[in-house]
Amino acid sequence: MAETKSSLLKNAINGGLLLGLIQIVFGVILYVLDIMPIGISTGLILLVICLLIYFVVVFYVSKSYRNNVLGGYISFGQAFVFGLAVVIVAAILSAIYSYIFNAFIDPEYAGRVLSATRDWTETFMESKGVPEAQITEALNKIDEKGLVTPLKSVRQALVGGTIMGAIITLITSAIVKKKEEVIHSGE
Numbered sequence: 001m002a003e004t005k006s007s008l009l010k011n012a013i014n015g016g017l018l019l020g021l022i023q024i025v026f027g028v029i030l031y032v033l034d035i036m037p038i039g040i041s042t043g044l045i046l047l048v049i050c051l052l053i054y055f056v057v058v059f060y061v062s063k064s065y066r067n068n069v070l071g072g073y074i075s076f077g078q079a080f081v082f083g084l085a086v087v088i089v090a091a092i093l094s095a096i097y098s099y100i101f102n103a104f105i106d107p108e109y110a111g112r113v114l115s116a117t118r119d120w121t122e123t124f125m126e127s128k129g130v131p132e133a134q135i136t137e138a139l140n141k142i143d144e145k146g147l148v149t150p151l152k153s154v155r156q157a158l159v160g161g162t163i164m165g166a167i168i169t170l171i172t173s174a175i176v177k178k179k180e181e182v183i184h185s186g187e
Helices: 002-032 040-068 076-105 109-127 132-145 150-176
Strands: none
Touching (some): 002 076, 040 076, 076 109, 109 132
């Protein structure tokens, strides 16, 4: 059993590092291409891509763990624990990167996102004929929410990554679970 726990941890760390690195590369690509999560369609597209990344990686590493470590069989509970460990490792790695990015690489990025969000919201609401008072109220709410600080970005990465990962893990666990067939001797 101890060997199984150590192999679970080792494989979960490796899977989490893979997922975390893919997330970081995706974030760097978005940053280099200057794609911000602004607007309904861009935000939705980025969310779908993130969900797909989570799903594909968690499914792949869970299935690999089942087939290569557990002899082809895994319960739903084992798959969930393994997948949750993977997403927690990925969330920690993502949080570390997020802090480094927001504190040192581009401390002004959060301000640019806030400004772009305000501009998009104002333009969108004006195009829909929303009264000026409601537009002002919406912009004030954006301002109240304020900038994402490096520590807020760490919390968002940890909490958001773990919650989203847990939901994805529930789905992948249901797919990769495989009960060992019990063969009865002919009596």
